[in-house]
Amino acid sequence: DAGVTQSPTHLIKTRGQQVTLRCSPKSGHDTVSWYQQALGQGPQFIFQYYEEEERQRGNFPDRFSGHQFPNYSSELNVNALLLGDSALYLCASSPLGKEGTEAFFGQGTRLTVV
Amino acid sequence: QKEVEQNSGPLSVPEGAIASLNCTYSDRVSQSFFWYRQYSGKSPELIMSIYSNGDKEDGRFTAQLNKASQYVSLLIRDSQPSDSATYLCAVNPNDYKLSFGAGTTVTVRA
Numbered sequence: 001d002a003g004v005t006q007s008p009t010h011l012i013k014t015r016g017q018q019v020t021l022r023c024s025p026k027s028g029h030d031t032v033s034w035y036q037q038a039l040g041q042g043p044q045f046i047f048q049y050y051e052e053e054e055r056q057r058g059n060f061p062d063r064f065s066g067h068q069f070p071n072y073s074s075e076l077n078v079n080a081l082l083l084g085d086s087a088l089y090l091c092a093s094s095p096l097g098k099e100g101t102e103a104f105f106g107q108g109t110r111l112t113v114v
Numbered sequence: 115q116k117e118v119e120q121n122s123g124p125l126s127v128p129e130g131a132i133a134s135l136n137c138t139y140s141d142r143v144s145q146s147f148f149w150y151r152q153y154s155g156k157s158p159e160l161i162m163s164i165y166s167n168g169d170k171e172d173g174r175f176t177a178q179l180n181k182a183s184q185y186v187s188l189l190i191r192d193s194q195p196s197d198s199a200t201y202l203c204a205v206n207p208n209d210y211k212l213s214f215g216a217g218t219t220v221t222v223r224a
Contacts (some may be wrong), residue, residue, distance in 0.1 A: 033210075033211065033212075035212075035214075040216070040217075041216050041217075042118070042202050042204075042214030042215050042216050042217050043158065043202075043212070043214045044214070045210075045211040045212065045213070048210050048211065055210055056208075056210040056211065058211065090157055090158070092212075099206065099210060099211065099212065101146065101163060103160070103212065105157040105158050105159075106157060107156065107157050108156075108157050
C-alpha cells in the first residue's frame with residue numbers, strides 16, 4: 001500500500017515564476033492538507049481540500065491556490081514566486097475528521113526560489 | 115502569541131539518559147495533542163498522541179498533558195543515537211488543521 005506520494009522531490013525556480021506541486025493521498029484517504037515548512041520552523045497550514053473543495057485556509061496570500069481531483073489527488077500552485085517561498089512543502093492525507101490522529105505526511109517537495 | 119511554543123534547543127543528551135521536551139499552547143479549546151519526529155530532510159512522523167490529562171507511555175516515550183496549564187511534554191527514556199532528530203509538538207485546534215511548534219532538535223551523544 002503506497003503512502004502519500006509527492007512530486008517532484010526537488011525544484012528550483014526563479015523569482016516571479018509559477019510552480020505546481022502534486023500529491024497523491026494514501027489509499028482510503030479523502031482529505032488532503034498542504035503545509036509549508038521553512039528552514040528551522042514547524043510546518044504551517046496552507047489549506048485543506050475535501051470533496052474537491054477548499055475546506056479551510058491558513059494565513060497565506062492568494063498567490064497560493066490548490067485543487068483536488070475526483071481521485072482525491074491534489075495540486076498546490078504558487079504564482080509570482082518570492083525568495084521567501086523557498087521551503088519544504090508537505091502534503092498530508094487523512095480520512096475526514098482524522099486530520100490529527102491519522103494524518104500521514106508525504107516526503108515533501110523542496111522548493112528553492114532563486 | 116504563537117499558537118504552539120516549544121523549549122528552544124538544541125538539546126544534547128548522553129546515550130542512555132532521559133531527554134525532556136516541553137510545549138505550551140494558547141488555544142484552550144484544543145483537545146488533541148501530538149508529538150512528531152522529523153529526521154533531517156525527511157517528513158514528520160507521528161510518534162505519540164494524547165487526548166486526556168495525565169501520562170501516556172509507549173515504549174521509551176512518555177507524553178504528559180496538563181490542560182489546565184496548557185502544557186504538553188515528551189520524555190524519551192534510555193535515549194539512543196537513533197533518537198537524534200527534531201521533535202515537533204502539534205495541536206489540533208479544530209477539525210481541519212494541525213498547529214505545529216518550531217521544533218526542538220535533540221542530539222544523543224554516544
